[in-house]
Amino acid sequence: APHFVHMFEYRRCNLVTRILFPENSLLLDDIIRDSLDSDLVAQRSLQKGDDSMYEIEEVLGCGKFGKVVKCHKKGTNEHVALKVMIKGNRLSAAREAEIFKRLRRLDPDKNNIVRFYSCFKYKTCFCFEFELLDISLYDFMERREWKPLSVAEIRPIAQQMLxxxxxxxxxxxxxxxxxxxxxxxxxxxxxxxxxxxxDFGASCMTSNFTQFHEIQSFGYRAPEVYLGLRPDESVDMWGLGCTLLFLFFGQHFYPTSQCEYNYMKFIVKLHGTFTDENGNSYDHLESLDDLQKMVPDIKDPTELGDLNAFIDLIKNMLVVDPLKRILPADALNHKYISMEHLNEDCTCFTYELLDLSLFDYLKKISSKRLSVSEIRPIAKQM
Structure with a gap:
């Protein structure tokens, strides 16, 4: 077990939480500075107390609480992602460390959650080490020039997040x-x-939520948060529903401006002329049922049935009343996810493909041939 010497604590509701970090953890001052030069970072390295040496290669992203960098871990010769929380975010670091302690109970691969390795401290900064993943769905959509995904392509993403x-x-x-x-x-x-x-930086124990928590990004924020009501885990279902619509439209569905009035007006009415800051107009939509108008060219009965199943799931995800919003376990049994509404010749694709390469999957089903409808989403992504 690692030796811990650095400790800090924070008080909340008369409860003292202590978070321990390994000793002798070093981090470059360049990472701490807000004005980070990624060209300089590529030439630097850092060392942790357990003799692990990290060579910083590039900055992957910047957020409200710090930066994420790609590192080459020389001790194991692997690449990892390092989240560096800048000074002044001690309470946020403590909360995130507490969340990751809980997440260790889950299998990160089976439950589709980023794998957390360790955390350590240097001066006023706290560092979290994770497995290195690929690009985000946002970057993926940007690379394909915001071309919408089909409901067949969205399905495996929805299933994994549920x-x-x-x-x-x-x-x-x-x-x-x-x-x-x-x-x-x-x-x-x-x-x-x-x-x-x-990114569990904004995560919280559901039982600790209060109506004063300011959570979720604009355009993905549940109505109860805007209304100042006490939120619960159903806000995640709202956020996922908005994310699936982003993939379906190739753009944000709900307004991303900070105008709460416009946001709530759009949620309540879902009709009339509304244009967000990006110029996206949805004046032709009177309800979520009208999502079908976005793909008027669908003539195939099977594809049309699949679209209707997708819309039905979205409607259950984006129920304004959080008490009536669909639960993740129930959503996993929804026909859009289970594919029970599809014909037998269209169900050769299974979620086993998520953990396999195409080559390995084709070997696994060597006695079968993929249909054209099954090949289509693969071809589009490539």
Missing amino acids: VALTALKSIGVTHSDIKPANILLVNQESKPFKVKLI
């Missing part, structure tokens, strides 16, 4: 920031269908 939400609910954790940027592809080459949920 598994993740079911697992989080089982340990009493709410992610609180489900959005395309926080869902990453694992590896586009070896596992093109596999995704994982990341």
Whole structure:
């Protein structure tokens, strides 16, 4: 077991939580500075107390609480992602460390959650080490120039995230920031269908939620959060529903501006002329049933039935009343996910493909031939 000497604590509701970090952890001052030069970072390295040496190769992203960098771990010769929380975020680091302690109860691969390795401290900064994944769904959509995904392509993503939400609910954790940027592809080459949920910086124990929690990003925030009501884990289902619509439209469905009035107006009415800050107009939509108008060219009865199943699931995810919003376990049994509404010749695709390369999957089903409808979503992603 590692030796811990650094300790800090925070007080909340008369409860003292102590978080321990390994001793002798070093981190480059360049990472701490807000004005980070990625060209300089590529030439630097850091060392942790257990003699692990990290060579920082590039900055992967920047957020409210810090930065994420790609590192080459020389001790094991593997690449990892390192989240560096800048000074002043001690309470956030403590909360996130507490969440990851809970997440250790879950299998990260089976439950589609990023694998957490360790955390350590340097000066006023706290570092979290994770497995290195591929690009986010947001970046993936940007690379394909915002071309919408079909409902067949969205299905495996929806299924995996519902598994993740079911697992989080089982340990009493709410992610609180489900959005395309926080869902990453694992590896586009070896596992093109596999995704994982990341960034638990805004996560919370569901039992600790209060009506004063400001959670979720604009455009993915549940109505009860805007109304100042006490949220629960159902906010994650709302965020996932918005994410699936983002993939379906190739753009944000709900307004991403910070105008609460416009957001609530759109949620309540879902009709009339509304244009968000990106110029997206949905004046032709009077309800979620009208999502079918977005793909008027569908003539095949099977594809049309699949679209209607997708819309039905979305309607259950985006129920304004959180008490009536569908639960993750129930959503996993929805016909859109189970594919029970599809013809037998269209159900050769199974979720086993998520953990296999295409080559390995084809070997596994060597006695079968993929149909054209099954090949189509694979071809589109490639």
